[in-house]
Amino acid sequence: MAIVEEIQEAQTSKNTSVGVETMVDWLGSRISSYCGTRISEGETQKLDGIVRKRMELLSLHDPVHFFQLVESQSNEGKAEWDQLLSLFMNGETFFFRDSGQFALLKEHILPALIHRRKAARSLRILSAGCSTGEEAYSLAILVDQLLPHHQDWEVHILGIDINVQSIERAQQGVYGQWAFRKIDAELQQQYFQQHDSHWVLNESIRKMVTFQKGNLFADTFSFSTLGIDELDLIICRNVFLYFHADAIGLVVEKMMGVLASDGYFLTGHGELPPQAVRTLQAKIFPDSVIYQRPQTLCTMS
Numbered sequence: 282m283a284i285v286e287e288i289q290e291a292q293t294s295k296n297t298s299v300g301v302e303t304m305v306d307w308l309g310s311r312i313s314s315y316c317g318t319r320i321s322e323g324e325t326q327k328l329d330g331i332v333r334k335r336m337e338l339l340s341l342h343d344p345v346h347f348f349q350l351v352e353s354q355s356n357e358g359k360a361e362w363d364q365l366l367s368l369f370m371n372g373e374t375f376f377f378r379d380s381g382q383f384a385l386l387k388e389h390i391l392p393a394l395i396h397r398r399k400a401a402r403s404l405r406i407l408s409a410g411c412s413t414g415e416e417a418y419s420l421a422i423l424v425d426q427l428l429p430h431h432q433d434w435e436v437h438i439l440g441i442d443i444n445v446q447s448i449e450r451a452q453q454g455v456y457g458q459w460a461f462r463k464i465d466a467e468l469q470q471q472y473f474q475q476h477d478s479h480w481v482l483n484e485s486i487r488k489m490v491t492f493q494k495g496n497l498f499a500d501t502f503s504f505s506t507l508g509i510d511e512l513d514l515i516i517c518r519n520v521f522l523y524f525h526a527d528a529i530g531l532v533v534e535k536m537m538g539v540l541a542s543d544g545y546f547l548t549g550h551g552e553l554p555p556q557a558v559r560t561l562q563a564k565i566f567p568d569s570v571i572y573q574r575p576q577t578l579c580t581m582s
């Protein structure tokens with residue numbers, strides 16, 4: 282019997298009971314089909330712990346009642362779904378994560394884009410799966426360093442993530458010391474103000490970045506959903522690691538639809554399956570591979 286049917290039957294029959302394990306299986310496949318993520322054995326265990334804690338906190342003893350809550354379209358149901366995603370998603374991130382890739386961006390990719398966009402004075406960047414914002418703000422700091430007069434340009438840096446709690450934290454731009462574990466102290470002091478144990482990002486950098494909730498797998502990518510298109514650079518790192526191969530293919534295709542013909546696409550190392558790589562044009566640098574749409578006529582400067 283399918284999980285949903287089993288649970289629905291339990292809602293109407295006094296003889297059938299549903300265990301937390303069944304609920305967790307159902308939630309795992311629901312999360313997978315909603316977000317594109319793979320649910321391994323380890324993740325099932327993680328979800329099991331989350332569900333048990335949530336039920337305890339909500340004083341729900343019957344897993345069927347938890348199912349009814351998450352399935353309902355009520356405000357409480359939607360909030361519980363968001364809460365589950367927030368607890369389940371791995372949001373590990375920090376400023377300038379992967380120094381090699383940031384060196385590539387600073388020394389080659391962004392200078393080339395800035396040179397090409399000199400006439401239009403516009404730069405459009407997407408940090409997809411941005412978590413709490415460190416990646417998007419690191420990009421903004423690079424733009425600030427490379428383009429000191431960026432106020433005269435239209436610079437759009439957009440961060441999107443499925444985790445609403447991460448998006449809210451990103452919008453605040455306030456970080457603990459652990460977020461700076463790979464940044465040198467001088468840079469940290471230049472761009473952040475210390476308040477007790479926290480560091481507040483300078484307003485001038487914060488203003489360069491906007492954040493919004495978005496589902497890379499389920500949402501359509503267009504000007505109306507993102508507020509920008511013809512993107513110069515899309516960064517999606519340490520996100521596809523958790524996706525199943527078909528979902529990666531679909532998301533990459535959507536991303537290519539909003540990437541400028543000479544724009545760049547950067548993922549974490551080895552995150553794309555061969556079938557996705559085949560649809561892209563790879564540019565190999567010592568620090569990292571970066572991709573473009575196929576058959577582009579642009580040249581690196």
Ligand SMILES: C[S@@+](CC[C@H](N)C(=O)[O-])C[C@H]1O[C@@H](n2cnc3c(N)ncnc32)[C@H](O)[C@@H]1O
Binds near residue numbers: 375413444518519
């Ligand atoms: C490990 S973090 C990576 C953060 C940052 N890109 C980095 O590399 O430091 C992965 C992020 O992807 C987000 N994510 C996972 N599935 C998503 C989806 N379908 N749509 C949008 N964001 C998603 C998670 O919420 C999480 O914040």
